[in-house]
Amino acid sequence: MTVELPGRVQALRTAQIRARVEGVLERQMVPDGTEVVAGTRLFRIEPRAYQAAFDAAEAEYASQQATLARYQKLLSSRAVSEQEFDAAKAREKVAAATLEKARLDLEHAQPRSPINGRAGRALLTEGALVGKGEATLLMTVEQLHPIRVEFSQSYADVLLLKKQVKSDTKSLPRNAAIALLLDDGSEYSQPGVLRFNDMAVDPTTGSVTLRAEFANPERTLLPGTFVRVRLPVAVREGVLRVPQRAVTTSVQGQSVMVVDDQDKVAQRAIVTQGMAGTDYLVAEGLKPGERVIVNGLQKVRPNTVVKPVLVTDLKRGGATPSPTPER
Numbered sequence: 001m002t003v004e005l006p007g008r009v010q011a012l013r014t015a016q017i018r019a020r021v022e023g024v025l026e027r028q029m030v031p032d033g034t035e036v037v038a039g040t041r042l043f044r045i046e047p048r049a050y051q052a053a054f055d056a057a058e059a060e061y062a063s064q065q066a067t068l069a070r071y072q073k074l075l076s077s078r079a080v081s082e083q084e085f086d087a088a089k090a091r092e093k094v095a096a097a098t099l100e101k102a103r104l105d106l107e108h109a110q111p112r113s114p115i116n117g118r119a120g121r122a123l124l125t126e127g128a129l130v131g132k133g134e135a136t137l138l139m140t141v142e143q144l145h146p147i148r149v150e151f152s153q154s155y156a157d158v159l160l161l162k163k164q165v166k167s168d169t170k171s172l173p174r175n176a177a178i179a180l181l182l183d184d185g186s187e188y189s190q191p192g193v194l195r196f197n198d199m200a201v202d203p204t205t206g207s208v209t210l211r212a213e214f215a216n217p218e219r220t221l222l223p224g225t226f227v228r229v230r231l232p233v234a235v236r237e238g239v240l241r242v243p244q245r246a247v248t249t250s251v252q253g254q255s256v257m258v259v260d261d262q263d264k265v266a267q268r269a270i271v272t273q274g275m276a277g278t279d280y281l282v283a284e285g286l287k288p289g290e291r292v293i294v295n296g297l298q299k300v301r302p303n304t305v306v307k308p309v310l311v312t313d314l315k316r317g318g319a320t321p322s323p324t325p326e327r
């Protein structure tokens with residue numbers, strides 16, 4: 001049994017690329033929309049001041065290391081005091097920290113992508129001053145393969161399902177794939193897997209949040225798209241199901257066209273309860289073995305005699321795809 005729930009496509013991971021040092025934006029390293037891997041350089045902030053600071057810090061650290069090594073030798077001969085040696089060691093640690101900060105600043109002058117994904121639109125152009133007093137947002141990188149779909153289910157429905165499972169009228173599906181319906185009504189070619197089931201109820205909507213993950217190698221699904229998720233929620237044994245296209249709904253209720261042993265058409269009222277994919281589950285009105293018309297409903301009327309073709313025959317390349325009334 002399935003339910004269809006509205007959902008929204010989201011990137012699996014989103015990284016905001018920000019300027020962590022101050023300077024003039026010198027160059028954008030990759031065009032907008034480029035697929036990048038983690039570590040790819042995306043921008044270059046004017047680096048000369050940071051390169052000079054790094055070179056000076058490196059020279060100072062080398063000098064303090066040499067001083068500390070010389071004091072180490074002099075300490076054994078009591079040529080320097082313990083206090084002087086400790087001071088030299090402290091200066092060497094300060095120089096090491098200064099060098100590390102200079103190295104990080106030089107690295108941050110070339111912002112890189114921390115994830116694999118697609119680089120979005122650059123928010124600033126070359127020549128812009130960035131990082132002055134804030135970490136300026138330069139671009140967003142989004143991982144689109146695989147991709148996430150977030151949707152919600154009523155907590156009342158969750159409670160009802162748990163009661164039915166406990167009473168043995170239904171069981172939970174095991175490793176059932178999740179289907180995705182696109183805006184045009186077609187089904188997405190890749191099945192999904194449930195990755196997250198929220199344990200808290202949203203007090204404003206009375207629903208729980210769920211997330212499914214879908215492969216997206218062709219980048220067909222894009223963040224922000226609204227879709228419908230067909231979620232398997234339960235398994236029932238020994239029930240009848242008929243294709244949705246075979247069921248007619250009117251003010252009197254739902255009905256199907258059946259064909260008896262003499263190939264005569266009759267209209268039959270039915271009662272459905274829930275869906276299984278694109279099929280209705282039938283609670284009342286049909287018995288196992290009865291034939292239901294699924295194609296050509298517009299050509300038949302009750303009490304007419306037809307020459308039906310089984311769907312299984314059509315799939316094997318059989319004859320006419322709709323029942324033809326006899327004259």
